[in-house]
Amino acid sequence: MINQNKTKKRVVIGMSGGVDSSVSAWLLKQQGYEVIGLFMKNWEDDDDSEYCSTREDWIDAVSVADVIGVDIEAVNFAAEYKDRVFAEFLREYQAGRTPNPDVLCNAEIKFKAFLDHAMKLGADFIATGHYARVRQAPAGNFELLKALDASKDQSYFLHRLNQAQLSKTLFPLGEIQKTEVRKIAEQIHLPNAKKKDSTGICFIGERPFREFLNRYLSYQPGPMKTDAGDTVGQHVGLSFYTLGQRKGIGIGGMQSHKNAVGDSDPWYVAKKDIENNTLHVVQGHDHPWLLSSSLQAGQVSWVAGEAPQQVQLSAKTRYRQADMACNFTSGQSQDGEASEIFTLNFDAAQWAVTPGQSAVLYEGDVCLGGGIIISNGNDLNSLK
Structure with a gap:
């Protein structure tokens, strides 16, 4: 302290x-x-x-x-x-x-x-x-x-x-x-001693998320395709989905294949193709399209004011995730702005690494800083 x-x-x-x-x-x-x-x-x-x-x-x-x-x-x-x-x-x-x-x-x-x-x-x-x-x-x-x-x-x-x-x-x-x-x-008899913890930010709260975004965003429906290229439905707008999402996709009744115990594997959002306004969905939590061994992040911020010198660190790509061992490399973007970026290569593949979320680096208990995920190693998710 x-x-x-x-x-x-x-x-x-x-x-x-x-x-x-x-x-x-x-x-x-x-x-x-x-x-x-x-x-x-x-x-x-x-x-x-x-x-x-x-x-x-x-x-x-x-x-x-x-x-x-x-x-x-x-x-x-x-x-x-x-x-x-x-x-x-x-x-x-x-x-x-x-x-x-x-x-x-x-x-x-x-x-x-x-x-x-x-x-x-x-x-x-x-x-x-x-x-x-x-x-x-x-x-x-x-x-x-x-x-x-x-x-x-x-x-x-x-x-x-x-x-x-x-x-x-x-x-x-x-x-x-x-x-x-x-x-x-x-x-000490605080009047809010039994008050439940807040579960969201005020402007969203517990309201239906899609309904809230509808007020502010323009959106364009488009095809929803499987890893085999089959069209299985229509998405309501790419903004309303996130990688790894399972609920609310709208194709739960389809059963392309079943798992080892004969149950139908659930569907997950796996990729967003912004250029073609296409949402890609896959079946199974551990589908290869949901796993990433690397990521690239921008909008970098370091607690100490400069990038860490260590190469072997740990990182989180989402809140409440366990720290995962990774290899850290700092560099410069190639977009002409010469802004700092970094690359993480993980010892074990990470699930549903999501562009827009934060990749945060740690050395033991010390939080070093991080950046906003640009790409999760999959070309379709390298959003510019």
């Missing part, structure tokens, strides 16, 4: 109304910080619908602040969110990729717009309820580490944070188990 003199240090913490940020605020106060809560409103479109709980979350956050004895204010970052996060989210889906808005939200809103606002309030540090850790190395640089609770670690979503951001950030839950967080919430 960062060794700081906590006497009268002011910490502005993002309080979402959830249990994690609430307990984080209480812990910081117990540690001697002057704590100010900040509730971020990041979405305004249809936020009065059944799918967005901003009002309820604000009430919960205020109630918690009252119980633990801290001041709280609300700040509206909806314009910044729409410009920096949602616009990119739509561009990626329109291009046939599958973005991760949580990664961009952390880099652009929670640790940029929020950080800037906190500094205007005289903050020495900001804090959030993320499960991760920050450590200052002997050389003086700051490292992003996995949380001790491996099942809740969120360093994957934080990999774009830089030295300036990490130097001002505290993660109170980094060394605590989630079960302990719940116990603390009950012991």
